[in-house]
Amino acid sequence: MTGLGLLSVLPFSTLAGLALLGVGFVGSLSLRRPHAWLLGIQLVILVLFLHGITVLVESEPRFPITWFHAGFVDFISRTGTVATELDARWCWPGFFALAAFWLGSGRLSTLSPVLSLAPVLSNLLYLGALALIMSAIKMSLQARWLAAVLFCLLNWIGQDYFSPQGFTYLLYLVFIGIVVKWFSSLERTVNRHCKPARVWHWVWQGSSSGELPSAPARPAERVVLLAILVGLFCAATVSHQLTPFVMVMSVVGLIVARRCTLTGLPTILIVILLAWISYMTEPYWAGHLKDMVGSVGDVSGTVSSSVVARASRGSDEHQLVGQARMLTAGLLVAMAAWGLLRRRRHGIEDRVLLVLVAVPVGLVFMQSYGGEIAFRVYLFMLGPACILAALSFFPDPESRPTALARGGVGLCVLALSFSFFVTRYGNEQFEQISDGAVAAVETVYSLTPNGGRFLFVSPHIPGDTPFIPVGYRDVERVDWDRLDAPIEPADVTGLVDVMREGGPGTYLITTRSQENYLTFGSGYPPDWGTQFRRAMAAAPGVRVVVDNPDASVYTFDWRPGQTPKPFIPPTTGVQIRRTPWTPVGVAFLVMALSLLGLREVWRVCPTRNDPRWLRLLTLAASPVLAGFVLVIAERFVVLTT
Structure with missing residues (x-):
């Protein structure tokens, strides 16, 4: 292809x-x-x-x-x-x-x-x-x-x-x-x-x-x-x-x-x-306001x-x-x-x-x-x-x-x-997913039952997505991070250092799709993937975990006795931070939707479309809407300062 x-x-x-x-x-x-x-x-x-x-x-x-x-x-x-x-x-x-x-x-x-x-x-x-x-x-x-x-x-x-x-x-x-x-x-x-x-x-x-x-x-x-x-x-x-x-x-x-x-x-x-x-x-939005409005x-x-x-x-x-x-x-x-x-x-x-x-x-x-x-x-x-x-x-x-x-x-x-x-x-x-890549990722999952970390290389593009089938299970246990792909495929020293610092349970994975993304989508040399795999396999202290035509996985050859970092489960459940007026805002929300919904129901029924009732419902909903908007503004100010 x-x-x-x-x-x-x-x-x-x-x-x-x-x-x-x-x-x-x-x-x-x-x-x-x-x-x-x-x-x-x-x-x-x-x-x-x-x-x-x-x-x-x-x-x-x-x-x-x-x-x-x-x-x-x-x-x-x-x-x-x-x-x-x-x-x-x-x-x-x-x-x-x-x-x-x-x-x-x-x-x-x-x-x-x-x-x-x-x-x-x-x-x-x-x-x-x-x-x-x-x-x-x-x-x-x-x-x-x-x-x-x-x-x-x-x-x-x-x-x-x-x-x-x-x-x-x-x-x-x-x-x-x-x-x-x-x-x-x-x-x-x-x-x-x-x-x-x-x-x-x-x-x-x-x-x-x-x-x-x-x-x-x-x-x-x-x-x-x-x-x-x-x-x-x-x-x-x-x-x-x-x-x-x-x-x-x-x-x-x-x-x-x-x-x-x-x-x-x-x-x-x-x-x-x-x-x-x-x-x-x-x-x-409380932590990404700049990204949202920038x-x-x-x-x-x-x-x-x-x-x-x-x-x-x-x-x-x-x-x-x-x-x-x-x-x-x-x-x-x-x-x-x-x-x-x-x-x-x-x-x-x-x-x-x-x-x-x-x-x-x-x-x-x-x-x-x-x-x-x-x-x-x-x-x-x-x-x-x-x-x-x-x-x-x-x-x-x-x-x-x-x-x-x-x-x-x-x-x-x-x-x-x-x-x-x-x-x-x-x-x-690079958009296709191969059997070999799935098998390689599954191997890493089997080696990290208590949590692990994937590393992948890509161009320096913010928010770049790995063209690797990761995350299909145990999303709370396995993390993945992007590293800058070196223009010179033999320059893998920095990648090996990051992998070593990550500790046991850290794996660097490269797939044919990811390498094609670098070659066809980002202008890297045509044989970049082949040279990169060869350099990683030959790097001192690196152990090859998986090697097939579709994917390769590497990790550091840790000393006996070293253990992975303990798995810390994330906080689960719906997290709603409260402000002094948050409960009042919920009450305003219920009343506003009730009045506005009743007003629109009255409007879509031609037999009941009495302008007097519509004006009355509009007057009743206006102060409730104003209160709701004020609570929204209060939450925004309090939770972003």
């Missing part, structure tokens, strides 16, 4: 089969009467082909971070609680607790099939949620099926694995689908005193709404749907740091664009989000760390992968913009889709998110952007697509099908 990843090793017959699948889909789409069952089968096969091919060609689940998450599930399954001292992600444990509940065990033998199949299952569920969103848009059947295929071909972001982001992204799509399906508004009034509103009215005057009217629902059904929306948001809030913010921003954007009737919902969501951050994630507003720095730095590191082939990703992202935005213009020419205004594409861009003003914020912006805008891209080919919801449009679809699908293996699997050299 070269720096182009999986594409460099797939046989010609596999790529030819992919081309035939694309041609077959365009042919099915061109039938005079579309057959949903035929298109559905082809779509499922495409998902299995694109997102499940690694299940056939690789024996272990992809992504080292997947193995970390397995360790979190294992810990909760064994202990029934969390340990916020070990990792910041323990402050958002909802996904891991749910996985432990569903699977009943955190053992690798139980988790392994789920870890391997997660991308396929996730993408199939994403398509169902995307169909819910499209059911509220005026578009032809051909456009709907094409949008689904484009979503499969352009979802190279790699967040659909066994992760909180993959889980909460599904919640986000369902959340948006419910809002635009049952709580949409087709109001077209414009505030003529607002200059942007006047410009909007001038651009879209004479056009009809691109959304369908809200689906009919009885008052009780609307209350249930409102409760589901709040439940989805709560599940996302306790599982992921970023997704709840996008949910709030999307609802606010739709309300401002006069496409959502739930005008009081953002207040409820913000109260829930502030409460979770203030009370449940305090172990993280890059707020630094758009140029955020874009540089997320896009420029990633696209300019490593070998020429690795840079080509980054450039291909940028190119496909730019192509998606261009097709979405062209879709908006073509719909405008047909007299249709797609206000909802435009809001949902534009809102995630606001994330770049928040923080760099470890240099990954550009990926998350692309992820959250992907669904609505694919719908607009499909509308660029089939803008008219009524007329039959032209032969030229169908030909353009065929070329686009074929080009994106082959580019997918570069954008999605271009980094497979």
Whole structure:
């Protein structure tokens, strides 16, 4: 495998089969009467082909971070609680607790099939949620099926694995689908005193709404749907740091664009989000305040760390992968913009889709998110952007697509099908996990039943993740630390000294994936891994514990009688530090959610929508909200000084 990843090793017959699948889909789409069952089968096969091919060609689940998450599930399954001292992600444990509940065990033998199949299952569920969103848009059947295929071909972001982001992204799509399906508004009034509103009215005057009217629902059904929306948001809030913010921003954007009737919902969501951050994630923000707010507003720095730095590191082939990703992202935005213009020419205004594409861009003003914020912006805008891209080919919801449009679809699908293996699997050299690496790590686990320490080498990149399958069990007993990889592979003296100072139970591990990351992803010499292993094996006082083509493990040859450092179990359980006003804040929280929830229930029931009661509930909730905000501020000041 070269720096182009999986594409460099797939046989010609596999790529030819992919081309035939694309041609077959365009042919099915061109039938005079579309057959949903035929298109559905082809779509499922495409998902299995694109997102499940690694299940056939690789024996272990992809992504080292997947193995970390397995360790979190294992810990909760064994202990029934969390340990916020070990990792910041323990402050958002909802996904891991749910996985432990569903699977009943955190053992690798139980988790392994789920870890391997997660991308396929996730993408199939994403398509169902995307169909819910499209059911509220005026578009032809051909456009709907094409949008689904484009979503499969352009979802190279790699967040659909066994992760909180993959889980909460599904919640986000369902959340948006419910809002635009049952709580949409087709109001077209414009505030003529607002200059942007006047410009909007001038651009879209004479056009009809691109959304369908809200689906009919009885008052009780609307209350249930409102409760589901709040439940989805709560599940996302306790599982992921970023997704709840996008949910709030999307609802606010739709309300401002006069496409959502739930005008009081953002207040409820913000109260829930502030409460979770203030009370449940305090172990993280109290000690990492600089990391959280240091890059707020630094758009140029955020874009540089997320896009420029990633696209300019490593070998020429690795840079080509980054450039291909940028190119496909730019192509998606261009097709979405062209879709908006073509719909405008047909007299249709797609206000909802435009809001949902534009809102995630606001994330770049928040923080760099470890240099990954550009990926998350692309992820959250992907669904609505694919719908607009499909509308660029089939803008008219009524007329039959032209032969030229169908030909353009065929070329686009074929080009994106082959580019997918570069954008999605271009980094497979170091993202794959091998049997030998798993066996090496398991050997170290067997040698350190009372706790140990892994050392690994990587470039000097803050927060760099080891491409090693560590942490899948005993996360509280085994630690891992990063060391700077020497440019000269024979210069291992400093690494040996660190290993010696660590004492018994300290092991340095290197894997083929980690070495490929240095070579292809960071510009180290091509034979760096071979020379490094040779130098480590020959270093004085170093003993080779494991040596196979996939991984090698080294430790220091300790004198007899030396024992490892005693294992100190971490503090477990939910840790909520109290301030003088913390209990009062909890009372304010309960009252605020009760009053705001009752107010919104009253609003969504047309038969009870009495303005007097709404004003009364608003007046009752205002002082309670003010008190809640003051307690949040008090906790922040007290716990950070």
